[in-house]
Amino acid sequence: MMGAPLLHRDNPAKNPLIGNVKVTRQDWLNAALAVLKQGGVETVKVADLAARLGVSRSSFYWYFKNRSNLLDALLQHWQDTNTAAMVAQANAPADTITTACCNVFHCNINTDLFDNRLDFAIRDWARRSDRVNVVLKAGDDARLAALTAMFARFSYDPLEAKARARVLYYMQLGYDDANLGETLAERLAMVPGYLVAFTGKSAHPKEINAFIKYARAVTDA
Numbered sequence: 001m002m003g004a005p006l007l008h009r010d011n012p013a014k015n016p017l018i019g020n021v022k023v024t025r026q027d028w029l030n031a032a033l034a035v036l037k038q039g040g041v042e043t044v045k046v047a048d049l050a051a052r053l054g055v056s057r058s059s060f061y062w063y064f065k066n067r068s069n070l071l072d073a074l075l076q077h078w079q080d081t082n083t084a085a086m087v088a089q090a091n092a093p094a095d096t097i098t099t100a101c102c103n104v105f106h107c108n109i110n111t112d113l114f115d116n117r118l119d120f121a122i123r124d125w126a127r128r129s130d131r132v133n134v135v136l137k138a139g140d141d142a143r144l145a146a147l148t149a150m151f152a153r154f155s156y157d158p159l160e161a162k163a164r165a166r167v168l169y170y171m172q173l174g175y176d177d178a179n180l181g182e183t184l185a186e187r188l189a190m191v192p193g194y195l196v197a198f199t200g201k202s203a204h205p206k207e208i209n210a211f212i213k214y215a216r217a218v219t220d221a
Contacts, residue, residue: 023053025063029077032070037117041125044071075135078122082107083139085114090146097154098195098203101168102211104147105191108172110218116176144169151199168198184219188212 031049046067050057064070086107094100107114126133144165151161191211195203 023055023059027053028060028063028070029073032074033077033118036074036125037115037121040121041071041128044074046070075122075132078118079135079139082114082119083142086143087146089113090143090150096201096203096207097151097156097199098201099207099210100150100154101195101198102191102203102207104150104168104172105211106214108175109215112218119173120177140169164198171198184215188215 028049031052032044035044035049035052044067046060047057050060060070064073086104089103089106090100092100092103094103108116122132122136126136144162147165147169148162151164152158156164188211192203192208195201195208
């Protein structure tokens, strides 16, 4: 007779698992990520996560040594997703600098690619922890280095490439935090102007249309 199926839930917002069901390491991590984004690192507690998942607290220790081990996993997840995604998008193939910037814009329009709420949570956590602040700085440095190299590939002077990378990066970070209340259509209408501001160049209409098509596809999914 086969044992109970090992269920994996990707959406921690669903109702808790019920019955004699095992959960995976990813289930615990997903639940912790949801709590971290909702209430900050202080609210990530093993007993509360177990209740959220509807399982025994003891099952946590099949996957993690302790709470600190879980917190380390959350930081690693942030590095492997948000930071890795932005670096990858900055390095994505592009024939023009405006297309390259549109590739980076994918991070701000696609929450599956780049989770802004997680970024905000990590930054808030870093204000309380020197260790996390070191990890955060390393992530920021990696992202800025990739963006600077992106501009440099299109023959911008090194200092100008660095300056434009900073403007692009810090504007992208703060965009959602500004809570502008704009519609997707209003946001997309600003893209040509943003590209001129970031690059000093006007994008071809086909580049704008390609990005708009991408944005609408991921927001309608």
